[in-house]
Amino acid sequence: MTRSVGSLAHSLAAGARVGARGVVVHTGSAVDRDRRPAALRQVAQMLLPMLETLPDSAPDVLLEPTAGLGGSLCATIGELGPYLDALDRHPPAWLFLHTCHVFAAGHDLTAPGGVDTVLGELDRTVGLDRLRLVHANDAKDPCGSRRDRHESIGAGQIGLEPFRDLLAHPALDGISVIVETPGRKEGHAREVQTLKGLRPQ
Template structure:
């Protein structure tokens, strides 16, 4: 596969072992990249890895990514949540290095009861040391903007600017763009030139080389609904055409696509991946 061709993969279940189960599922659905949890996504417990399973992922030809737990919130005014968020992301980065991951995806969080400025000062204080401690060959930390509900620190792509500034635009910092989140936050990807406008704004805000991963998800809800409800590719309000447009934007060249679409069996995920593979080579005319 060319370096300019975006691999298409999925967040995979790891029953049966992180490497054994994850790669088996990836093969069943035709995935060219994988994303995994390395601990409970809805808890703080930090699972130790199994060297044999780690090796299978590390030696796989597929690009690998880690998603940090959903509870992580560097903007939280609660000291316990903040401390556990730091520990959880440090663990995800360490485990990511052990399995050869290219990046660790983390939600950008919410200010909750604080002002945005207070929350971003907190982000700087606690996240910048994590980034500074990373060796050059460590996974990047990939910020994922949210759907815009509550006091989210990043939803629209322009809001990544202050977040990046708070972290001195660190070289180990990247972006994971979730299409459902962006659409829910108000970026109308389904409109004419909506994808181009959104990605051009992203590049203007954080730079041309910061987009490292795309979470490719359709949306059950309308643009601007601020609801994070994923749908299978082409079955939601985004539709197929915007995903084809994503592949054609220069900022996306070589950037992996990971689906996080509904379904508890391989079939819907295989269909979504097949759809994206078809759109990857679709004639723009």
């Protein structure tokens, strides 16, 4: 943890130098469920003092929930609550929604009204005003698989429709959407076009 906080401080300084708006932070894991309270206390002891001393000019700290393997501290939306509590719900700690990870962690974006359900749950747990970014990725594996394998938009288990619902949701007003899918630049350009085509006109 000392090392992770050190590397985060380093990334934030580097981010500030290049004018980055945010730096993505992986939320960490505990060896097993019994160790979670201790791991969260460690987050509080090490990460919180750093957040408290960040200058206003620092890039946003963007907490990335994972797909849920390996004792991850933040995969399901419910787990974000205790994590942010450990950080005293500190203002520079923002969140982002990662479609592949949240789906792999067990939130079914493909169910009827699935996107609304997920965003509603996110709102109740952490508040949608903490949402700063979306990583839009399809998933190779089914909902709840906890496997972190991204797929091109529309080519995986999520499919296109949930992305249409997501892009139409008021929570996404003014929020950046990034694709982080397999393939090279041309593939990414195509997927960005696909997403643009799904946006409400």
